[in-house]
Every structure is written in structure tokens, then in C-alpha cells.
Amino acid sequence: MSARNYRDVDKGIIIDMRSMCSVKVSHDRASANIGGGTIGGDLAVALSKQGLFTPIGWHPRLGYAGWSLAGGYGLYSSSYGLGVDHILGVRLVLADGSVVDVDESHHPDLFWALRGAGNGIWGVVTQLTIKIYPAPRLLVGTLEIQKEDWPAALDRWANDIEPNLPDEIAGELYFRNPTLTKPQMIIFFAWCAKEGDDLQKGWEYFQMMKSLPGAVVQRISESDFASYILSEMTIQPASFQTRGVIAKGMTNKIAQVIINNWKDPNFYMGFPCHFIHGKATKPDPTACFPLRYRHRIFPISARHAELPRTPEKDALVAEACARVLEELKATGDCYVGAAYENLIPPIDTDLEATFGKETLEKLRVLKKQYDHEDFFSRGYPVL
Ligand SMILES: Cc1cc2nc3c(=O)[nH]c(=O)nc-3n(C[C@H](O)[C@H](O)[C@H](O)COP(=O)(O)OP(=O)(O)OC[C@H]3O[C@@H](n4cnc5c(N)ncnc54)[C@H](O)[C@@H]3O)c2cc1C
Incomplete structure (x- = not known):
């Protein structure tokens, strides 16, 4: 299930791999x-x-x-x-x-x-x-904060929480408006105890998050991962369009852009903001994955509230996404062009900014070596 749109693939085939499931x-x-x-x-x-x-x-x-x-x-x-x-x-x-x-x-x-x-x-x-x-010991749950409390909550998040997130916490932020006029900030709280630790520290950390202005606890429990993930289907509007950028984190300036951009009730929008810190930033020279620095990814997905889709409505959605993106970039807190291609589309991806010149060159040489006729031309990155 890709965030990319493969509807226009011609002169090629899509292989449905799902039967190779074991x-x-x-x-x-x-x-x-x-x-x-x-x-x-x-x-x-x-x-x-x-x-x-x-x-x-x-x-x-x-x-x-x-x-x-x-x-x-x-x-x-x-x-x-x-x-x-x-x-x-x-x-x-x-x-x-x-x-x-x-x-x-x-x-x-x-x-x-x-x-x-x-x-x-x-x-x-x-x-x-x-x-x-x-299977590790997990404390997982969801908190929700309504729009009117975002300024105070995000101020605390940007100044106190984000810079000090412990490795055990791998929760994510998700901004979305599943009901057009009622945007929500969702905190997916996921605390993973280090080996030998119990979940006491996780519960204490959760109490701190619960004290964020306006935070309402939807659920919290010690759980196994499979039960949690299967019950937590992220809402994503069908036929959405995506843009995206990578930022240093949830800074005050980024928070301000998010707060300001939920005024138009004509669009369903979602920003699932993955935060990369802790073990995810540990360099591994045996893999070419390049984004080994603390960052938060801001994919912006949106669709017009009225169906069916038309070129005019698509243009309005594209304009809205582009505006948010430009505002995020203008904060100066983004790594413009660097992209995680599973969630950021080609239009916002600069491969050199993502991989660096040397890695990109090495990838191009290998591509010629292993697939010199570019038989596999439809995947990514497009070298
Ligand atoms: C609702 C939603 C939630 C998401 N959440 C996350 C998230 O939490 N974290 C995250 O990192 N990303 C997330 N993504 C992005 C997701 O990782 C990408 O969409 C990814 O491409 C999905 O892989 P797929 O195999 O399901 O998709 P597909 O469309 O089947 O494949 C995507 C690409 O991978 C290639 N590929 C897939 N399988 C193989 C294979 N067996 N051999 C060779 N190439 C293969 C395909 O050629 C294609 O280029 C999310 C996307 C959506 C739509």
C-alpha cells in the first residue's frame, strides 16, 4: 500500500506480492x-x-x-x-x-x-x-488535544518535550481533521521498556504528557504490540494528495505553521509526524539509508471535502498543500530537499540533498552494474 500513485503506470506491470506472505x-x-x-x-x-x-x-x-x-x-x-x-x-x-x-x-x-x-x-x-x-513490555495509548489548546500544548511540546524525548518513547504526533471543522492533535504514546526495566518510568512519563493543556486520554494500557497496532488504524482520507518536508523537529516556528493552517473547512488534511531520534539515528555504513540525524518528517496529505474528485478541486488541494509546505520551509527549520521517499513525493525530493553526492554516485554506478537496461524503472529512488 504505497503513498505513491501507481495508477498511471504504463508500459510496465505491477506485481501483486501478497500471496508471498509467510x-x-x-x-x-x-x-x-x-x-x-x-x-x-x-x-x-x-x-x-x-x-x-x-x-x-x-x-x-x-x-x-x-x-x-x-x-x-x-x-x-x-x-x-x-x-x-x-x-x-x-x-x-x-x-x-x-x-x-x-x-x-x-x-x-x-x-x-x-x-x-x-x-x-x-x-x-x-x-x-x-x-x-x-516481545517487549509496552505501554501504549492515545491522547487527543482539540484545536483551541494547540498553542499552549505545542508551546510546551516544542520547548520542554521534544528536545528531551527519551529513547524509550517512540510515540508520534498526528494532526488531522476527520471531522472537517474539528481538527485534532493526536499523540500516539508508545513507551518501550528497556531490557530489564518495568513500565514504571513509562507510566510516569505518561502522567507528564497527560498534563499537557487540553489533553484527553483516549486509551492507555500495557499491551502487546500486535493487539495495539491492529486496533490503531490511522485514518487516511481516500484519494489524497501528498507533499512533504523533513524538519529539525517540532520547533515553535513549525508549530505556528500547523496552528495557522487549519482554517479551511473545505479540505480533509493530515500530518502524520514521525520523529527520528534515539537508535534510529545510529549510523550504519553497511546500509545506504542516509537520514541518520534527528528529524521530524511532515508528510502533508489532503483531499477536497466534496466528492467526486475533479481537476478544479484537485488544483485547490494542491494549492493548499503547496502553501503549507512553503510556510514550513520558510521557518528555516527544515532540511529542504532531503526526503524519506516512502512518505515524501518526488516533487519535494532532491536526491543529492537526501543521499549526498558520493552515495548517489555510488548508487548510480551499481544500478548500471545490476540493471544496465533500467528494466526496473518504476521504483524509487529514480537514479
Ligand atoms: C496509510 C499509510 C500509512 C503509512 N505509515 C507509514 C509509517 O508508519 N512508516 C513508514 O515508514 N511509512 C509509512 N507509510 C509509507 C509506506 O512505507 C510506503 O507507502 C511504502 O511504499 C509501502 O510499501 P508497500 O509494499 O505496502 O507498497 P507498494 O506500493 O506495494 O510498494 C511501494 C514500493 O516498494 C517496492 N516494493 C514493494 N515490495 C517489494 C518487493 N517485494 N520487492 C521489491 N520492491 C518492492 C515497489 O516496487 C514500490 O516501488 C504509510 C503509507 C500509508 C498510505
């Missing part, structure tokens, strides 16, 4: 072989039945391969690392039809390229070997 846990219970079409939520459930866990994305219906090969952000990135950090090996069908097993010792160059720039440009991933863990 999960096989290793004897030492430290890794699992999964099919190339395995869906994140199905993986979480299969592991949970055996008391095991691995991070997946927010939405339970994302393909694990598509999610992780570009990076793989999620609720547990800060305590466990990104999806890309969990890939130990990949079975890949190359453009010439050969099947290769790729890992740190076999085709290490391809292994490096796949992890961070791997979405459909090197071949078809039919199997992945991934790291798994004993």
Missing part, C-alpha cells in the same frame, strides 16, 4: 524468514503468537518489504532502530531473471544499496531475513 522463525528465535509480500500487521500477529516482536510501520496494512527497504519508520524506531536496520538478508530476482541471496557477505554492495534505496529498482524481493526479539 513467516518462519529461526531456531534461536533471533531472526525470521518472511515472504517478499508479507504485510506488516500479519507479521506482527504471527510473531506475537510466539511471544516475539519486530518493529513495523504505523499502519498494519503496509507491505514489510516496501516499508523497510526505503527506511521503515515506526512507533519503535527510537528504541529498536528503523525497518532498514532489521534486514539481515534478501532474496532478489534480478533483471536477467537470476535469483541472488544478498547479505553482508554476499553482494555486500547490493545489500548496502537495497537498504535505504531498495524500492523496486534492483529487482523483486521474494524473501527477507529480519531481526526479531522477545
